[in-house]
Each structure stands twice: as C-alpha cells, then as structure tokens.
Amino acid sequence: MSSPSQPKTQKQINLLRGWPHASLLPTAAITNAAQTALTNPSISTPGLLYGPDAGYEPLREEIASWLSGFNSGSAAASTPVSGPADPDRICITGGASQNLACVLQVYSDPGYTRVWMVAPCYFLACRIFADSGLKMAAVGEGKDGVDLEGLEKKLQEAEGIERKKLKTPKPWSKTYRNIIYCVPTFSNPSGKTMTLPCRKSLVQLARKYDALIITDDVYDFLQWPTTATSSIPASNKTTALLPRLVDVDRTLDPIPSQDGFGNTVSNGSFSKIAGPGTRTGWAEASPKFTYGLSQCGSSRSGGAPSQLTATIVCELLRSGELGRHIEGVLVPAYQRRYGALMDAIQRWLVPLGVTVGEVSSEGGIFGGFFVWVEMPAGVDSGVVARRAKEREGLVVAPGSMFEVEGDDSVKFDRGVRLCFAWVEEEELAEGVERLGRVVREITEEGVTGRVDEGELGVDLGEFR
Ligand SMILES: Cc1ncc(COP(=O)(O)O)c(C=O)c1O
Known part of the structure; x- marks a missing residue:
C-alpha cells in the first residue's frame, strides 16, 4: 500500500x-551593546584588531565573576561549590563546537587517546572527534548520568591495548590517555541531569585513568521548577542546579598535584542564551590548562576567536541585560x-x-x-x-x-x-x-x- x-x-x-x-533572541539588547562597543575607541580598536591568545581580557573578567556568582551555591544541592572568580581560568572561544575542536588539537593524540562518549550523545560532537582522528566508544547514561561501572570496565580493558603517540609533545600541553565527553546538566538529547555523587565519582575516575572530562555546559542557565510545589528559592534564583564537573574537580580533595592541568574542562556558550550566531563562548579549566588551550595553533595565528563579538557580548553582560x-x-x-x-x-x-x-x-x-x-x-x-x-x-x-x-x-x-x-x-x-x-x-x-x-x-x- x-x-x-x-x-x-x-x-x-x-x-x-x-x-x-x-x-x-535579545536583538535590542545586542544592538545597545554593539552601539556601546563600536562607538568607544577604547573598545572598538582592540575589537577590530587581533585578540590576545586567551581572548578579550574584559570579557574573561566579566565571565569569571558572572560564573562565580552563578556557581557559588547550588539550587538543588545546597553546597558551596565554586572557587573565587579567576579570569586565568577562562579562555574566550568561538562557541562550544569550535572550542571542542581546539581542545582536541591541543590535548589529544589519535594514536594514544581513547574517547568515551556518554550516550545518547550530542550527535554533532562525533564528527569533531572523528576530524581529530579519534576513535570513540559509547558508555550509557545509566540511572545517574553515567554508567560508572560500565565506564571503568571499558577503561580498564583499554589499558591493555598498546598506544603510540603520533604528535610531538609541546611544553604548554599534555596528552591525556582518555577523554570522556558528556552534557551533565539538562543533556542534549536526553534532558537528563547527572547526580552530584555521580559527578564526584566521575572526577575521581578521571583522575585515576588520566582522563580529561569535556563537558558541554551550554544549558545550565535555562532552568525552572516543574511543579507548583518545587520552586527555586528566590535567594537561589540565579544559581546553578548542581556544581559543574569543573567545580568538582577544583574543590574535591585530595586534589592531585602532579601536573596542574586538572581533569575537566567546561565548555560554555552564548549560543543558547544570546543567540547561536554570536559564535562566542568560553572554556573554564585550571589556569595551566586554559593557557595551553590558548596556545592552539589557530589562536596563535589568528588571535582569539570571536574577538569583535567578544567586545559586544562583554557589554551585554556588563550592563546586566543578558x-x-x-x-x-x-x-x-x-x-x-x-x-x-x-x-x-x-x-x-x-x-x-x-x-x-x-x-x-x-x-x-x-x-x-x-x-x-x-x-x-x-x-x-x-x-x-x-x-x-x-x-x-x-x-x-x-x-x-x-x-x-x-x-x-x-x-x-x-x-x-x-x-x-x-x-x-x-x-x-x-x-x-x-x-x-x-x-x-x-x-x-x-x-x-x-x-x-x-x-x-x-x-x-x-x-x-
Ligand atoms: C550539547 C551541545 N554542545 C554544543 C552545541 C553547539 O554549541 P555552540 O553553538 O556553542 O557551538 C550544542 C547545540 O545544540 C549542544 O546542544
């Protein structure tokens, strides 16, 4: 038929x-921000020149204090989570997708690094990993956000496989043995949020197996109560639901001292809160990791991505309009x-x-x-x-x-x-x-x- x-x-x-x-889309607010940025030569001139490797400094400062406020408490976990605002932990990016590619260029090696995708996964991330020559394997979300047992089993099995680095080591970076990719809060596609115990265990697992956890934290700001009885307390209205993995890695003792790179990077973006066309985001990680990321070949050559837009987004944040x-x-x-x-x-x-x-x-x-x-x-x-x-x-x-x-x-x-x-x-x-x-x-x-x-x-x- x-x-x-x-x-x-x-x-x-x-x-x-x-x-x-x-x-x-906040078109009127962006118009105002652009007007401010473009009519003030102390903003427009750096905005139209090459940006510093780590990105437009005033935006790094704005983002650091904005994130520190948002992540200072936690609507659901009532735990103080983040450390003080530190612009050295922030690097301006061209959005989460572009930055994922840069992270892989600096911190992975196709002959050495194994990639573990928490699935169901954000489907377009796969191609970014494949473009870096990396092979991926799936790990289920399980009940809590990652099937930790399944992941550890796979990590252990993979330890037995011979690995050979293909890239020349650089003094500003390192090559992680493993990469774990996930969207821990309001995931794309499942909507799921990883529990706090699972976040802590995942960070511990990453430390044990020399893994970098890359989290796309692009939906964190968009949250609301689902029933009349569940409400975000007014005092907590602008705080994160749970600590990001990058916050857990920053605060969970004992913090490993070996190399200072840490085991997490948070990939943030203005795409879902200002507009995808801004092509601007940020990465947060340890200062050493962030510096290494800023040394990515494309940033060394072209300067930080999204330099002009970074000046506009900076005004959008500074004015409180965003x-x-x-x-x-x-x-x-x-x-x-x-x-x-x-x-x-x-x-x-x-x-x-x-x-x-x-x-x-x-x-x-x-x-x-x-x-x-x-x-x-x-x-x-x-x-x-x-x-x-x-x-x-x-x-x-x-x-x-x-x-x-x-x-x-x-x-x-x-x-x-x-x-x-x-x-x-x-x-x-x-x-x-x-x-x-x-x-x-x-x-x-x-x-x-x-x-x-x-x-x-x-x-x-x-x-x-
Ligand atoms: C999980 C996730 N990561 C990354 C992106 C893309 O982000 P950006 O526009 O900042 O590159 C999206 C967009 O849908 C997403 O859902």
Missing part, C-alpha cells in the same frame, strides 16, 4: 531543530513551552504506552531545550520519524541519531528527542498530537523493522 503523503495544507512542524525561536533576558524572557518562555509539551505528551502519547525519559530532575527542576520519550516496546523510533515526516509533516529526531559513530554496543531504537525551543509555542501540542497519530497507526499495523537516521532524508547539520 503506498503511503498517503502529507496533506498540502499542513504546515511542517519541526521538533528536531535545536535552535531558539526568533522571538527569544541576565535580565535570561530571567525575564528565556526562563519563563521555556518553562511555558516545556509545560505545553509535557501536557501534550500526557494527553496524546502516554495512553499509547510512550514513556518520558527518567531525567533525575533534582528538586523538581528541569531545563534546557529537549524532552526524551521512549516508544512502546517493538516500535522503532526511526520508523516513527520517517512516517511522521512523510504523512504528518512532522520532523522529530529518532534515537539512532544519538548513537556513537562506530560503536553499536549502545542503541536507542525506541528513543525520540523532542525540542520545545524552536517551533511556535502553539505548535507544540499539535506536533505531539500528530506524533500520537503515527505511533497509534504503527502499533495497530504492527510495523516492524528499523530505519536509521541516514535513511530519513534530513540534513542533520541543519538541526543541532
């Missing part, structure tokens, strides 16, 4: 694209959108046997851009995604997209990632209703088999 195509009048709904809706945008616009909008999506999931999907991923939302707090749902047993999410696109004009991200390239041991046949940030708010419920129709049809027809993301005909690079 040929599949009925999407009715011509039906508008496509895209729950795959992980971009902020246009109404959530903080007001996050609290006054983004958080309320994402909270509403999340609520609308969850209501629709309860109404249209749960009765069909679809479950919502376990997110360990600490203290009833959720955040980020994504909700992960699991299809009923026997229903392949690739089949669902293909039919949703063909028959319902609905684009969703099937679980296979978030598997780790080259490692078939961890599969996500039934998972679907739904993004509530991009579409019109009113389209969220409609999108989920369409998904419900597809799941119902497939269940009733007993359709079996598997469709991989490669067969879906969507350009993944466009979606993030």
